[in-house]
Amino acid sequence: GENVEQHPSTLSVQEGDSAVIKCTYSDSASNYFPWYKQELGKRPQLIIDIRSNVGEKKDQRIAVTLNKTAKHFSLHITETQPEDSAVYFCAASIGGSYIPTFGRGTSLIVHP
């Protein structure tokens, strides 16, 4: 089955800095890669996703890149704000399967 590794487990940045979270996956058949943000005690919320037919996608301060050859994808947050502090999860799912495999999460702390 699919295996998703996520790094780092904790990321501490100053407000205004950029943050990058990286994930690797094992199954080359995976073609959908969502990112979720989970604030303390809240539900995971989809913030951005990318499919295997594109290499990059951007939405305001958030961008995701995908390298299919290397089987890794990354989340980039620019101009971080304290409200970005949360746990971020990457996931990968195989074409035809509705079940994503999640990474273990990255706890992002943005210091004001």
Added chain:
Amino acid sequence: NAGVMQNPRHLVRRRGQEARLRCSPVKGHSHVYWYRQLPEEGLKFMVYLQKENIIDESGMPKERFSAEFPKEGPSILRIQQVVRGDSAAYFCASSDNSGTHEQYFGPGTRLTVT
């Protein structure tokens, strides 16, 4: 996203009791997923259901756990004879059948076994 409802939000059970967790998907969504999340850990897939069918239960323990998604009414995750190790947050998610794979999560049920 706000359409996935779960209840109760918090549930306390003594060891040996039964826990019933309910999930109402987004209106029009026919796929439901259950995940378990332990403190400071990721989301572990448990079971994937469509109306009246279990599609994949590979992540669900074989004993004490069961799930259903009847034709009418919410999806239910049932844990019989709960043990302390069952204490966790249980999240339900739903998606439509458009093939986009996008999942929308409910607020979760936090189960505490005393």
